[in-house]
Amino acid sequence: MERPQLAVVSEDALQALTGAVWRSLAGLETRPAAADADVEGALTAMVHFTGEWEGVLILDVTPGLARQAMARMTGASQDELPEEELYDMVAEVSNILSASLLPRLPRPCETSHPRVERLLDDRRRTAAGEPVAQVRMACEGHALRVTLLKRR
Numbered sequence: 001m002e003r004p005q006l007a008v009v010s011e012d013a014l015q016a017l018t019g020a021v022w023r024s025l026a027g028l029e030t031r032p033a034a035a036d037a038d039v040e041g042a043l044t045a046m047v048h049f050t051g052e053w054e055g056v057l058i059l060d061v062t063p064g065l066a067r068q069a070m071a072r073m074t075g076a077s078q079d080e081l082p083e084e085e086l087y088d089m090v091a092e093v094s095n096i097l098s099a100s101l102l103p104r105l106p107r108p109c110e111t112s113h114p115r116v117e118r119l120l121d122d123r124r125r126t127a128a129g130e131p132v133a134q135v136r137m138a139c140e141g142h143a144l145r146v147t148l149l150k151r152r
Helices: 011-026 061-076 083-106 123-125
Strands: 043-051 054-061 109-111 115-118 131-137 140-151
Touching: 011 061, 011 083, 011 131, 011 140, 043 083, 054 061, 054 083, 061 083, 061 140, 083 109, 083 115
Parallel strands: none
Antiparallel strands: 043 054, 043 109, 043 115, 054 140, 131 140
């Protein structure tokens, strides 16, 4: 039996979905950023896709952006937010973003729960798969990066 052609998520689509998630969740507007936009020290969320399409979504968010978004979502002062709440916020954004990608991928396809840690090094990122799409975006003076990898 021949396998169906795998859907490709374009960088334009990934950028649009990412912008919509940040806008709806925290009321923040994103815009395209330079390819070298700094995500140093970022909180990194990974969501794995399994099934007919296998891969991983990686979301890198600078702590400053995570703190600003969480403050907007909760009404708390940025200074009052403990670091674990920033991890929760990045996990939630990655969860919503991965769910938004599911209709674009061959079925059946499921997602894992997000796992958040400090920025992954490039060796681990490369080992996760082949790049399908990657976007860097800026928001309120901070950067974020979204990468979709197809498992080899």
